Amino acid sequence: MINRLYTVSATLTAVIMATSEQEAEIRFKSNFGEIKDQPIDAVADEEIRTEGDLPDEWTVDCLPYGPRDNALTIGEFLDVPPPLVVRDTKTVDMFAAPGEKATAA
Incomplete structure (x- = not known):
């Protein structure tokens, strides 16, 4: 099933x-x-069936109630892609030690 x-x-x-x-x-x-x-x-x-069908308080990051061994979030179950993470490479130098040049990962 x-x-x-x-x-x-x-x-x-x-x-x-x-x-x-x-x-x-x-x-x-x-x-x-x-x-x-x-x-x-x-x-x-x-x-x-879609993210739009979720009640207002629920998001794709929530775990649905069900079997205790479930580890899938609602988004993973619905196959909703995770939000795109945009890395800011312009401020990387502010985390470098004084005199050290930071490198973007």
């Missing part, structure tokens, strides 16, 4: 007693340790 990347949405519902919606959200977050034991509904939304 071939592994693929998917976005998955989860819904966790809790009943919170509070004086306002804002307080209810705060109490939900502060009690999340207990609330997370409730059943969670999870739905696979869509397959991720």
Whole structure:
């Protein structure tokens, strides 16, 4: 079987007693340790095929959740080339010891 990347949405519902919606959200977050034991509904939304399919918080440098032995970043999995590293050869002399001529690598 071939592994693929998917976005998955989860819904966790809790009943919170509070004086306002804002307080209810705060109490939900502060009690999340207990609330997370409730059943969670999870739905696979869509397959991720390109970098543009990633949710806003995710980048190609992230490791996807999955098998513990996975060492591929999302970018490596999608075969996205790494960003081009441009080496500045004009400032190489500023790192040379006094009296020593620096050489570009």
